[in-house]
Amino acid sequence: xxxxxxxxxxxxxxxxxxxxxxxxxxxxxxxxxxxxxxxxxxxxxxxxxxxxxxxxxxxxxxxxxxxxxxxxxxxxxxxxxxxxxxxxxxxxxxxxxxxxxxxxxxxxxxxxxxxxxxxxxxxxxxxxxxxxxxxxxxxxxxxxxxxxxxxxxxxxxxxxxxxxxxxxxx
Amino acid sequence: xxxxxxxxxxxxxxxxxxxxxxxxxxxxxxxxxxxxxxxxxxxxxxxxxxxxxxxxxxxxxxxxxxxxxxxxxxxxxxxxxxxxxxxxxxxxxxxxxxxxxxxxxxxxxxxxxxxxxxxxxxxxxxxxxxxxxxxxxxxxxxxxxxxx
Numbered sequence: 001x002x003x004x005x006x007x008x009x010x011x012x013x014x015x016x017x018x019x020x021x022x023x024x025x026x027x028x029x030x031x032x033x034x035x036x037x038x039x040x041x042x043x044x045x046x047x048x049x050x051x052x053x054x055x056x057x058x059x060x061x062x063x064x065x066x067x068x069x070x071x072x073x074x075x076x077x078x079x080x081x082x083x084x085x086x087x088x089x090x091x092x093x094x095x096x097x098x099x100x101x102x103x104x105x106x107x108x109x110x111x112x113x114x115x116x117x118x119x120x121x122x123x124x125x126x127x128x129x130x131x132x133x134x135x136x137x138x139x140x141x142x143x144x145x146x147x148x149x150x151x152x153x154x155x156x157x158x159x160x161x162x163x164x165x166x167x168x169x170x
Numbered sequence: 171x172x173x174x175x176x177x178x179x180x181x182x183x184x185x186x187x188x189x190x191x192x193x194x195x196x197x198x199x200x201x202x203x204x205x206x207x208x209x210x211x212x213x214x215x216x217x218x219x220x221x222x223x224x225x226x227x228x229x230x231x232x233x234x235x236x237x238x239x240x241x242x243x244x245x246x247x248x249x250x251x252x253x254x255x256x257x258x259x260x261x262x263x264x265x266x267x268x269x270x271x272x273x274x275x276x277x278x279x280x281x282x283x284x285x286x287x288x289x290x291x292x293x294x295x296x297x298x299x300x301x302x303x304x305x306x307x308x309x310x311x312x313x314x315x316x317x318x
Contacts (some may be wrong), residue, residue, distance in 0.1 A: 027244065031237040039209065039232045046209045046232065052217050052224045061220060061286030068217075071293045072279040133214075156220065166290055 029099075055151055056136050057157035065142055066154040070125065070166055073098075073156050085139035088160065096161050098129065113148055120150055127154045132138040132161035185313040187252075190308040194259055195246020197305060198238045201285050205235035208287045215283030219269050220276075238262070245312065256313035263309060267302040270294045 033077040039045040052058060057067045068076075076082040077100055085104035086097045102119075104112050113120070119124070126145055130137035142153045156163075186253065205212040213231035213280035216222065237258070266284070273280060273294060282292035292298065 023251055024258055027240055027251070028237065028260055031240040034235060034240065035233045035236040038206065038236065044207070044209060045211055046228055048228055048232065049225065050213070051226050052227060054232075055217065057218070057219070064317060067278065069293070070278040070289045071281070145241055162289065166288075 015123050019070075029032075043072070055133055055157075056130075056139050057133060057155060059136070060139055060142070060155045060157070063139075063143075065139070066153050067157050069156075070158055070162060073158075073163070075126070076125065076127065083119050084127045084129070084156075085141060086160070087128050087130045087141040092131070092160075096164065097160065101129070104128070106137060106140065109141075113144075119143070120148070121158055123152055125154055126150055127153045127156050129156040129159045129163075132159040133157045135159065183315050187312055190248075190312045191245045191256070192250055194256070194305065194312065195242045195244075198242030198245070198259060198276035202235040202239035202242060204288075205231070205283075206239065209235075212283060213283040215281065215289075216285050218278075218280045218283075219273055220278070221269055221272065236260075245289045249316070253313050253316040255317060256309045260306060260313060263306045264304050267299055267306065270298050270302070273284055274299070277306075 039048075046065075055098050073084075077084070077098070080100075084098060084101040086101040087104055087106070088095045089107070090103055091106050093101075093105070097103070102116065104116070126142075128138040128141045128145075130141075138155055138159065144154060145153060158166075197243065204235050209231055212235065213228050216227050216231050216234075241258050241262070243257040244251040245259060248255075274296070278294075280294055281289045282294045284292050284298065286292060
């Protein structure tokens with residue numbers, strides 16, 4: 001009797017295991033094959049492995065510095081509730097920068113600190129950016145401001161490259 | 171009379187399952203296209219969640235859009251494969267929702283990367299979680315009504 005009941009239930013068990021394991025496994029495998037082929041053939045294909053450790057926002061988050069994106073950056077600029085510093089070299093700043101951003105290059109940082117002293121130490125949010133998300137001038141500037149006693153700091157990781165490309169497409 | 175009522179319930183159930191499956195299929199196919207076309211930008215969107223070790227970011231960015239596309243096509247057009255696709259979609263939605271929730275709690279300001287890899291679109295927020303929960307409910311419905 002026991003063996004009979006096993007046979008009676010076997011089709012249902014088989015169907016369920018197929019629906020639960022067989023079909024999902026087949027879909028996962030098919031998608032993997034498609035991904036493999038498409039990434040190999042596509043001119044936009046990317047390497048399977050990439051080192052992301054040098055990306056500035058990763059380091060900033062590890063140091064407890066707030067990271068903001070394009071949306072937040074726009075909000076801050078629209079409301080005028082933050083002081084934005086451009087950490088790139090002066091010639092780069094002169095060629096183009098985020099509207100309202102002030103230059104704060106690596107050279108003569110002490111002089112710029114003195115120049116902006118009225119803007120600092122008031123609890124205002126200080127945002128820094130550099131050329132893109134792989135440069136670290138902005139993070140170094142934030143560290144410098146931190147050592148000078150500023151506490152409300154944020155990094156705009158996308159930097160000038162992201163800002164310019166997104167503004168151009170608007 | 172009782173048989174008719176039961177039949178109506180079954181028919182309504184099938185209609186509901188089909189409607190949910192078509193909506194989910196359309197959503198997942200639409201979600202996959204931008205990611206397939208711009209894998210590097212999608213990899214950056216995945217990185218910005220700061221949840222995965224570096225080793226897994228690019229493989230996921232390459233694989234996930236194709237899994238979304240495959241599941242989307244199968245759930246919408248192949249009724250035999252519907253339960254399996256619904257099961258995988260449920261799993262994906264659960265993971266996506268958890269990832270968004272974690273970053274909302276962390277206070278990270280990132281774009282969702284859900285339907286577009288453009289950083290200007292789809293900033294994460296409570297709305298993205300609500301949308302995912304609705305889709306999750308639909309995928310569970312498709313799975314449960316489509317098993318037999």
